[in-house]
Amino acid sequence: MNQEVVKRRLSSEERQSEIIRVSIELAAEKGVDSVTTQDMADAMQLTQGSIFRHFATKDDIWVAVVVWIRDRMMKVVGKAAAEASDPLDAIERMFNAHIAFIGKHPAIPRLLFSELLHKKNSKLRQLIEGIISGYEAKIAGLLDEAKAQSLVSADLDSQSAAVLYIGMIQGLVMQSTIFGGKRALQQQAEKTFPIFLHGIKTRSSSI
Amino acid sequence: MNQEVVKRRLSSEERQSEIIRVSIELAAEKGVDSVTTQDMADAMQLTQGSIFRHFATKDDIWVAVVVWIRDRMMKVVGKAAAEASDPLDAIERMFNAHIAFIGKHPAIPRLLFSELLHKKNSKLRQLIEGIISGYEAKIAGLLDEAKAQSLVSADLDSQSAAVLYIGMIQGLVMQSTIFGGKRALQQQAEKTFPIFLHGIKTRSSSI
């Protein structure tokens, strides 16, 4: 009758991963700020208090979430870049990897951009700032290489182009947040990247 | 001794404007979600309860804020576009007007992008979606005109370019949120726009 679901007891490490996972899920649904520890517990069929067996404070959970994201993203994007033949190819591969990653975890850009950035918190803020500015620096660096190889315009401002690159991703995410799901994201991304690419390629003397 | 500040009593209409004003200010400082009605009251030297003489619910305040932003932005951007000589010029003038407007009210993109977009609320969400998609449609429309006048590449996807345009603004805002103030925003914007512009101009057959 009572088909009792086997309630496994998880190790603290496993449970921490579980908490991180559901936190990301919940943040995708209702936004970071409105996710409560009760929500997390409900999503895991656990009591609210037991969360604090595994994390000292709720803030620590978000820190762990952002670290998780950073590590996964670095791995995925880094692998994509490693397979590239030249700097421009690397940027394109990173872009595609990034979009695919976001498609799998729609909550992530929402977590990184904007919301947590405005917390006084400092720990979280610094973490996120580090991720974004590191990413931007990586793109700018690749663009400098591309310039050295004459793949892009010599008078291109690499940093500004990197800002546009990241903005492009933000714009695509917002677009897909408003209209439709991830299918739209992929398709829209494919159409948008060439415009960016053309923007950084050699121009005809005049600005 | 007690240099009693003359505490004027405002009409409900005046007080509503005041509430909208301080709400935007506070949202810029600490993010929309963490602004309380107590914060607003403090900022106006008023008691918390009095707020509700002028707005029925807190949500109504944010609705009023977004409506205020929409009206101001439409006016500023619309005027900029009206002075333009051609569609591309209109886009550039709109961009500059938009950046200048954001420079004056740094909270605004934070209000529109992301945070309030993820509220179930519907009223607010619809309002914001309307603003963004309307803006995007306006840009896409101008790009279509530009295409008709052969000012941009004939095979340009106007909608994708509009996504990139909006993303560019988001990227610039985020950039200036992380590093430095509005001075940086203006300067960075001037360097970034030409890259976008070049991206939409005539390309050499191949994509």
Place this chain on the structure above:
DNA sequence: ACCAAGTTAGTAATTGGTGACTATCTTAAT
């Protein structure tokens, strides 16, 4: 191989605090 002792994850109830909203009184302005 066994089991008592120790350890750790989970529960249930509670605490301290905060925030939106309200009912009632007070006062300034016409």
Place this chain on the structure above:
DNA sequence: ATTAAGATAGTCACCAATTACTAACTTGGT
């Protein structure tokens, strides 16, 4: 004198964190 804005003092709901306790593993000594 009337009335609308503001003050005061609440209520109610929610939430992070804690505490006292229990159930389920793990392990070392026999």
